[in-house]
Amino acid sequence: MRRQILALALLAVCTGLPAAALAQAVSLLGEGGIFGAGSALVPVRHAPPVMQDAPDTDEGAGPSLFAGREGASLFAPGTPRAERMRMREGRNGLGHGPAGLRLSGTSAFFAASVRDLIARAEAGSKGYDAVQHGARIPPPRRPTEMSIAEIYAWIKATPRQPHAIGRYQFIPSTLRRLVNELGIDERTRFSPEVQDRLADLLLEEAGMGAFLAGSIDRRSFMNNLAKIWAGFPNSSGKSHYHGYAGNRATMTWAQFSAKIDSIFPG
Structure with missing residues (x-):
């Protein structure tokens, strides 16, 4: 004392x-x-990452798969999440809550490169306007022309079908969680910029900041990505959700590994 x-x-x-x-x-x-x-000076809460291709559900995903890895952040290394979430900005409808998470420099380059790889595994040629092929009733307009509120309305009006949407195939529960966590106004358009911002938060949850800081190794980071995006294989060579709701990896582990090596040389 x-x-x-x-x-x-x-x-x-x-x-x-x-x-x-x-x-x-x-x-x-x-x-x-x-x-x-x-x-810790400020406790850090890690929201549980959710598989993007899972059947729609509003149930929680349980404890975080990556708990205990809060030592590094993709957005601002060493900055507690509680402090980051107090940051705000006033552009593009993202200033209606704690959405002041912007990447710069090498972090922005690496995140953009990984997002391109995710799009290759998940979205195909449709890119930001991709909708899960199993959706019998598609959205009334291109997703990038719709507001987030309009996407929620489409989801509510078309039950019992998959609703994964956008370049990173956000399922409803994940979309709502990320939008709420970033404080994005539901009137905001589901634009490429907004989709990228949501994906960057998932990359942080997958441990990309920790990977860049050397806190976790490449194999662990790749397996973490595979736990979020079913199109990626894990180190077994299969999707982490292989056979679940028709999921399968869209590339081999060797291809995945080579792409990650090209993004993060050395």
């Missing part, structure tokens, strides 16, 4: 903040506080 009091006083001197304010912050962090070994 004496050590904590001394450290608190030192923080107050260095930061200029009142000691009472720092004491309140420490009390909010729990028994370990900022002085406890291994404790």
Whole structure:
């Protein structure tokens, strides 16, 4: 306790903040506080990644497949998610919530390259306007011409059919979760930019930031991607969801590995 009091006083001197304010912050962090070994300053919540080609369901996916890998972030290494989610921007309808997640530099290049690979495995020639081929009743217009609210309305009006949509084949439960997490207004058009932003959040959940930081290896990152996008094979050579609702890998493990090597040389 004496050590904590001394450290608190030192923080107050260095930061200029009142000691009472720092004491309140420490009390909010729990028994370990900022002085406890291994404790995080801000807890990080990892939403569970959801297979993009799964049958539509509103049920939760259970605990995160990638829990415990919050040490690196695709968006801002070292920045807690709670702090990132307070960021905002005022363009393209994305400023109606915590959507201020923009990539730059090498992170943006790598993310764009991986997104191109996902599109090859999932969307085919339709790209951003792709709709799962099993949908008997397609959307009334091209997905990129529709608002997110209109896509939700199409999903509600056409039950008992697959609804995977867009370049990254978002299923309804995943689409809603990502839109809510980024705080995107439902009136926003389902544009290529919006789809890319949603996919980037899935890439973070797959551990791409951790992979770039060296916290996980290439094989683990590839298997994580395969747990989200059924078109990718895992290290067994088959889709992680092979045979489930007709899913299969659209490329071999060797092809997948070669593509990842070309994106991340060395």
